[in-house]
Amino acid sequence: MIAPSxxxxxxxxxxxxxxxxxxxxxxxxxxxxxxxxKSIGFKVVLGKxxxxxxxxxxxxxxxxxxxxxxxFSNKEIRAIFCSTGGSIANSCIPLLDWKAIRLNPKIFLGMxxxxxxxxxxxxxTSVVTFHGSNVLESRVDPT
Numbered sequence: 001m002i003a004p005s006x007x008x009x010x011x012x013x014x015x016x017x018x019x020x021x022x023x024x025x026x027x028x029x030x031x032x033x034x035x036x037x038k039s040i041g042f043k044v045v046l047g048k049x050x051x052x053x054x055x056x057x058x059x060x061x062x063x064x065x066x067x068x069x070x071x072f073s074n075k076e077i078r079a080i081f082c083s084t085g086g087s088i089a090n091s092c093i094p095l096l097d098w099k100a101i102r103l104n105p106k107i108f109l110g111m112x113x114x115x116x117x118x119x120x121x122x123x124x125t126s127v128v129t130f131h132g133s134n135v136l137e138s139r140v141d142p143t
Contacts (some may be wrong), residue, residue, distance in 0.1 A: 009041030014071040017058035020086025033135035065095030086114020
């Protein structure tokens, strides 16, 4: 079992969207979640494809995997939070870079459909993952 390091104020959290898209009407909710993370001392970086829309999905499987793989490979990113759950997160599983994930263990957080990624990442790499609120579903209001 490989446990990722804990977060500290000033650390950078990457946000990915491996499941449902962030629609125009849900972007304010995502912004609230991002603002909350910033208000408690974290830097936040959106994945290159995090706001894409590919029909009923957030992005193509290749784009989803690109964001996850790049977040794990980026030494500045200390944790990866999923924007929302939904469906078809499993489409990117065959494209994930297991070696990069194993060599760069980070907090990977999400729930709902994201559970398939949590379980598969752990099974393939022994990196501990975290089942918890996605950024969009965060109920905390920092205002």
